[in-house]
Amino acid sequence: MRFSVVTLFPGIVDAYLNEGIVGRARARGLFEAACIDPRSFTTDRHRTVDDVPFGGGAGMVMKAEPVALAIESAGPVGRRVMLTPGGRTFTQRDATSLAGLDSVLLLCGRYEGIDERVLSEFVDEELSLGDFVLSGGELAALCVIDAVVRLIPGALGNAESAAHESFSQGLLEHPHYTRPATWRGVAVPEVLLSGHHAEIDRWRRRESLRRTALRRPEMLQTVEMTPEERRFVDALMVHEESEK
Numbered sequence: 001m002r003f004s005v006v007t008l009f010p011g012i013v014d015a016y017l018n019e020g021i022v023g024r025a026r027a028r029g030l031f032e033a034a035c036i037d038p039r040s041f042t043t044d045r046h047r048t049v050d051d052v053p054f055g056g057g058a059g060m061v062m063k064a065e066p067v068a069l070a071i072e073s074a075g076p077v078g079r080r081v082m083l084t085p086g087g088r089t090f091t092q093r094d095a096t097s098l099a100g101l102d103s104v105l106l107l108c109g110r111y112e113g114i115d116e117r118v119l120s121e122f123v124d125e126e127l128s129l130g131d132f133v134l135s136g137g138e139l140a141a142l143c144v145i146d147a148v149v150r151l152i153p154g155a156l157g158n159a160e161s162a163a164h165e166s167f168s169q170g171l172l173e174h175p176h177y178t179r180p181a182t183w184r185g186v187a188v189p190e191v192l193l194s195g196h197h198a199e200i201d202r203w204r205r206r207e208s209l210r211r212t213a214l215r216r217p218e219m220l221q222t223v224e225m226t227p228e229e230r231r232f233v234d235a236l237m238v239h240e241e242s243e244k
Contacts, residue, residue: 001031001104001152002032002033003106004033006036006038006070007137008038010035014035017142021146021150022145025149030154031152034074036070058112060111060112067107068121071105080104080107080123082126083109083140085128087127089130090127095147095148096151099151107137108136108141127144169208171208174203174207174208175211191203209223209236213237217237
């Protein structure tokens with residue numbers, strides 16, 4: 001898979017992509033990533049990529065031509081994505097969709113944004129990390145790359161890891177524990193020490209339901225549950241309401 005990241009700060013992107021799970025996957029050739037700096041496509045000696053907005057107002061706007069040339073230099077790609085607070089919230093489903101493509105271009109804005117004509121002409125969709133504003137799209141682009149790379153076969157040490165992570169099955173992930181079995185007087189749940197894998201799986205499923213019900217109840221609308229699980233969740237919700 002190939003990522004093309006259009007950014008004014010390629011050092012931010014490359015630094016992250018050379019570390020951890022993503023860095024190891026990159027070193028092994030499981031994906032490629034190239035940063036394209038719009039400054040490389042300017043014609044003035046100051047390498048100007050921004051200008052004042054038409055109509056007045058605070059801040060500067062990224063100019064259309066250098067950004068458009070940067071995008072075009074990447075060649076054909078499977079999807080062109082703009083990272084912006086005004087986009088649709090990025091989800092695990094989006095990560096899975098992007099992971100099925102051969103190539104993705106991620107466009108990182110700066111200043112007050114990018115000339116709208118570029119977005120209308122070149123961008124397939126706009127994605128956001130949430131309802132807050134960052135200094136630029138680089139951090140959001142890295143989150144997208146990280147989420148997608150984890151889904152590439154061979155990127156994770158355990159092939160089952162991605163399948164059981166939060167959101168992959170529509171639920172938040174269950175709690176995790178490791179040695180020692182008792183830490184500062186707090187013991188690991190007994191079932192996890194039992195060696196009874198069916199009971200462990202049942203406990204983990206129930207704890208995922210519990211966490212999702214208490215923290216992100218809206219996610220349960222699309223989760224298939226057994227009658228027993230539904231009763232468990234309903235009882236949790238009733239208890240939660242009574243505690244308020």
